[in-house]
Every structure is written in structure tokens, then in C-alpha cells.
Amino acid sequence: MALYAKAADILEKVEGKRGTVKTLVFESKFQNIKQLFALVCETQKYSSVLQELIESTKLLKQTKVKMTQAKVLVYDLLIGQGIKCGGPWKVMMTKHRARLEAALARMKIKQKVTKNRDLLPSSVQQAEGVLLPRYVRVNTLKTTVDDAVDYFKRDGFSYLGEANRLDDLDLKAKSFVRDLHLSDLLVFAPKTEFHEHFLYKAGHVILQDKASCLPAFLLNPPTNSHVIDACAAPGNKTSHLAAIMKNKGRLFAFDLDAKRLSTMSTLLLRAGVRCQQLAHQDFLKVDPADPQYKDVEYVLLDPSCSGSGMVCLGTDPSPPDPEREQRRLGNLAAFQLRCLNHALGFPRLQRLVYSTCSVHTEENEKVVAAGLQQNPAFRLVHLLPVWPERGLQPLSQCLRASTTKTLTHGFFVALLERHSDAVSTAPPSLEEAASSTPRQEVTSASPSEEAEGRPAVTAPPLASLSSEEEEEEEEEKMEVKTSPVEGQAKKKRKRNKKKKKKKKAAATPIVA
Numbered sequence: 001m002a003l004y005a006k007a008a009d010i011l012e013k014v015e016g017k018r019g020t021v022k023t024l025v026f027e028s029k030f031q032n033i034k035q036l037f038a039l040v041c042e043t044q045k046y047s048s049v050l051q052e053l054i055e056s057t058k059l060l061k062q063t064k065v066k067m068t069q070a071k072v073l074v075y076d077l078l079i080g081q082g083i084k085c086g087g088p089w090k091v092m093m094t095k096h097r098a099r100l101e102a103a104l105a106r107m108k109i110k111q112k113v114t115k116n117r118d119l120l121p122s123s124v125q126q127a128e129g130v131l132l133p134r135y136v137r138v139n140t141l142k143t144t145v146d147d148a149v150d151y152f153k154r155d156g157f158s159y160l161g162e163a164n165r166l167d168d169l170d171l172k173a174k175s176f177v178r179d180l181h182l183s184d185l186l187v188f189a190p191k192t193e194f195h196e197h198f199l200y201k202a203g204h205v206i207l208q209d210k211a212s213c214l215p216a217f218l219l220n221p222p223t224n225s226h227v228i229d230a231c232a233a234p235g236n237k238t239s240h241l242a243a244i245m246k247n248k249g250r251l252f253a254f255d256l257d258a259k260r261l262s263t264m265s266t267l268l269l270r271a272g273v274r275c276q277q278l279a280h281q282d283f284l285k286v287d288p289a290d291p292q293y294k295d296v297e298y299v300l301l302d303p304s305c306s307g308s309g310m311v312c313l314g315t316d317p318s319p320p321d322p323e324r325e326q327r328r329l330g331n332l333a334a335f336q337l338r339c340l341n342h343a344l345g346f347p348r349l350q351r352l353v354y355s356t357c358s359v360h361t362e363e364n365e366k367v368v369a370a371g372l373q374q375n376p377a378f379r380l381v382h383l384l385p386v387w388p389e390r391g392l393q394p395l396s397q398c399l400r401a402s403t404t405k406t407l408t409h410g411f412f413v414a415l416l417e418r419h420s421d422a423v424s425t426a427p428p429s430l431e432e433a434a435s436s437t438p439r440q441e442v443t444s445a446s447p448s449e450e451a452e453g454r455p456a457v458t459a460p461p462l463a464s465l466s467s468e469e470e471e472e473e474e475e476e477k478m479e480v481k482t483s484p485v486e487g488q489a490k491k492k493r494k495r496n497k498k499k500k501k502k503k504k505a506a507a508t509p510i511v512a
């Protein structure tokens with residue numbers, strides 16, 4: 001009964017344009033969110049069919065239920081899994097069952113179709129046709145990609161190797177590949193079910209859309225770093241960050257929603273995450289000057305958004321009221337910009353990833369552009385040149401994702417990086433360190449290169465060794481073979497050489 005009451009309540013709000021299914025379901029505090037989400041989505045999809053059945057059978061007159069309650073009940077009775085509750089609603093639906101089934105049969109005959117699905121409006125059938133691959137992120141805190149691949153092979157899946165093109169992700173049932181962009185991601189055929197799979201239940205794999213894996217992958221915090229996940233629950237990106245950090249360092253995760261945080265806590269435990277510090281707290285009230293955040297150099301900001309990029313999945317097929325929609329987007333964008341400005345205020349911050357699962361430029365490029373304008377110490381990093389969909393001009397450094405171009409949900413990601421020493425307490429980024437030194441051949445990976453998935457070189461040789469330096473190295477190697485006096489003379493020569501070298505370096509122009 002609670003499931004149907006909750007689903008009807010959410011459906012009523014969605015139909016009244018008071019939120020999306022996704023947000024309302026998450027906010028509902030219902031125990032089985034997955035079950036509730038599926039019921040609301042399906043009922044909404046069949047909404048016009050259900051309304052016709054309810055009206056033709058005069059169900060509302062003969063019962064005391066509201067239209068939205070009738071819709072969820074009739075959906076589950078005729079199309080879903082059968083009424084799952086006991087009590088008065090079960091008695092009522094059983095009483096009207098035969099009449100409702102007869103009305104459904106008549107409707108099918110009239111429309112000359114045999115399957116329930118064929119009764120759906122064509123717009124819904126088209127949206128239904130969007131079948132995304134099933135993405136499975138290997139949780140490297142618990143296993144390796146190779147071991148996961150072997151496990152799935154033993155489980156009867158056939159492994160086709162690493163994908164080279166997006167077309168390779170168009171897979172048949174029971175086959176899978178390794179993703180072409182993200183090395184810890186496996187890709188299976190759409191609708192491959194893993195919720196009961198051992199590797200999922202044991203936290204060895206995480207079911208996460210590819211686009212949603214981008215933020216942590218691009219932020220790429222090193223081990224032992226201090227990181228903030230500002231709006232973290234239910235924590236898929238948090239566990240991805242922890243995996244990248246190899247559980248070493250500190251991962252501060254905040255969320256306003258206690259229920260979502262408690263789900264997150266369970267999921268992180270299952271994923272073997274140990275470096276996190278969860279806080280039920282408004283991120284906007286977290287004090288950047290608090291000493292415990294003094295070493296935070298990385299922030300992942302994935303704030304609440306309209307969710308307009310999510311497929312299905314809970315978007316009302318009827319056109320939205322444009323004025324109300326605009327107001328809602330305006331409010332969301334204002335919140336997102338406040339979060340961004342707040343995050344950029346952490347004194348030692350070096351890199352920040354901003355992401356949303358929205359397709360609206362108001363929540364994406366416009367927020368980032370405003371954030372950059374208000375925080376001139378930061379600039380955009382050009383992300384993954386091979387990625388097929390870019391941020392809208394002029395922010396082509398950012399990434400977008402969509403069902404058509406990247407075979408994912410709609411998504412947006414930007415990476416901001418500190419580029420000036422405006423804040424004296426902030427250590428220089430690799431790039432700044434490099435550009436303040438005379439150099440010809442910079443072989444270290446710049447933060448931007450790391451962001452593109454190229455490995456960082458830990459001890460960056462900023463310039464090729466000069467012959468003097470080579471000599472010095474040779475001398476150091478021979479030191480033990482010389483007498484103390486000779487050693488002292490040599491040390492003096494070395495000191496002089498070092499002085500000479502310093503003077504020369506100061507006179508050398510910086511090669512950018």
C-alpha cells in the first residue's frame with residue numbers, strides 16, 4: 001500500500017510539474033527507491049492508456065481513489081507485476097479486475113495491436129527505442145579489470161577485447177568489451193541485468209553510466225591528496241574517486257539529504273572505500289578557512305540539477321509550461337553557481353570538476369562561464385580531445401554527452417584549474433612550476449594532460465641536463481674515491497659552478 005500511495009503522490013507532483021520523477025523519488029525517503037522509480041516511470045509512460053481505461057470503466061466513480069492512485073494500481077494490475085499489497089486497495093482492484101481486463105482487450109482490438117507496449121503513444125515508443133549499453137565500472141579497490149573480465153567470461157559472456165570505435169559498443173546479448181575511453185569500464189549489451197550478479201553484490205563492480213564516470217576520471221586526484229566531493233550522495237563518484245586515490249588520502253563528502261547519505265554509507269562500505277569522511281551538511285556552509293580543509297586541492301562538484309539528460313526516465317511526455325520551466329532552471333543555475341563560487345574559494349584548490357546530468361546550457365556552460373568570470377584565478381582545461389561531443393561554443397574545452405553521440409545519458413563536464421598565484425598559500429600547479437623555470441623540453445604531464453588520461457610523471461625533469469650538470473653528477477659518483485683535501489677543493493669548485501649556473505638561469509628567457 002505504501003508503494004502505491006507514494007507512487008501516486010509522486011505522479012501527481014510530476015503531472016503538476018512540481019519536479020522530475022528522479023528527484024522526487026530520491027527525495028521521497030522511500031525504502032526501495034528502485035522499485036518506486038520503476039513503478040512511477042512505467043505508470044507515467046502508460047498514463048494516457050491508463051486514463052482511457054479508468055474513464056471507460058468509470059473506476060473513479062465506483063471507488064474512492066484519485067486518478068493518480070487509480071493509474072498506479074491499474075498499471076500494476078494489468079501491465080505490471082500484479083497488485084503487490086494487501087488491504088482495501090487489493091480487495092478493490094480484485095473486484096474490478098475482470099472489467100478492467102475486458103476494457104484493455106477491447107482497446108487492443110480497436111487499435112489492432114496485440115502487445116500492451118504497442119498501445120503507447122508513438123513519442124513514448126520512440127523514447128523507449130533509446131537503448132543504452134549497460135556500463136559496468138570495475139571497482140579497482142576490490143578487484144582488477146583483468147580479473148573481472150575473466151569472471152564474466154567464466155560466467156558465459158564472450159569478451160570481444162577493447163573497443164576501438166563507438167560502434168563497437170553496439171553489442172549483442174552475452175558479449176562485452178572494454179571501453180575505448182575509460183580503462184576501468186566494461187560495456188555490455190543494453191538491459192543486461194547485473195543487480196543480482198555476485199560481482200555487483202560484492203561491490204567488485206558498480207553499475208554506473210559511462211558519462212557519470214567522467215568527473216572522477218578527469219579530476220584524477222593522486223594518492224594521498226585531499227579531495228572534496230561537494231554534493232556526494234548516493235556516492236558513485238565518491239567511490240570512483242576513492243578507487244583512483246587507492247584509498248589513500250582524505251575524501252570529504254557532503255550531502256544535505258540524510259537518507260541519501262545513509263544509502264551512500266552502505267554503498268561505500270560495500271565498495272571497500274575507507275578514505276572518506278561523510279558529513280550531513282550543506283556544502284554552502286562548509287567553511288573553506290577551516291584548518292581541516294587547508295590541504296584540499298581537488299573538488300568534485302556534481303550539484304542537484306534538472307536531470308534533463310536522463311533517458312526515460314521520468315520526463316513527462318507532455319510539453320512543459322515554458323515560464324515555470326525557465327524559473328526552475330534559473331533557480332537551479334543560481335544554486336549551481338553559488339556552489340561553484342563557494343568551491344573555488346578553498347585556499348589551496350588546484351582543480352575542480354563541475355558536472356551535471358542536464359542538457360540545458362543554463363545549468364552547464366552558462367554556470368561555468370559565470371564562475372570563471374567571477375574567479376579569474378581559474379581557467380578551463382581542454383578535456384579528452386578524442387571525445388566526440390564538446391561543450392557549446394565558446395566552451396569547447398568542456399565535454400557533453402548524449403544518447404546519440406556518446407551512447408550515454410545526457411551529461412556535461414568542465415574541469416577548472418588554477419592558473420595564477422593569486423592566492424599566496426596555494427602551491428604552484430605543475431604547469432606553473434614548469435613555466436617559472438627555464439626549460440626547453442618539458443617532459444612532465446601537465447595537469448591538462450593528466451586530465452586527458454595520460455599518466456603524470458612524478459619527478460618532472462624540467463630541462464635537459466647541461467654538460468656541466470652531467471659533469472657534476474660524474475664528480476659526485478667519484479667523490480668517495482678522492483682524498484679529504486681533494487674532496488674539499490672539489491666541493492669549492494662545485495659551489496662556484498652552482499653560483500655560475502644560477503646566474504645563467506636567471507638570464508635565460510622562459511620558453512613557454
Ligand SMILES: C[S@@+](CC[C@H](N)C(=O)[O-])C[C@H]1O[C@@H](n2cnc3c(N)ncnc32)[C@H](O)[C@@H]1O
Pocket residue numbers: 230231232233234235236237238254255256257260281282283284302303304305
Ligand atoms: C546529482 S546528485 C549527486 C550525485 C552524486 N554525485 C553521485 O555521483 O552519486 C546531487 C546531490 O546534491 C545534494 N545536495 C543538494 N544541495 C546540497 C547542498 N547545499 N549541500 C550538499 N549537498 C546538496 C542532493 O541531496 C543530491 O544528493
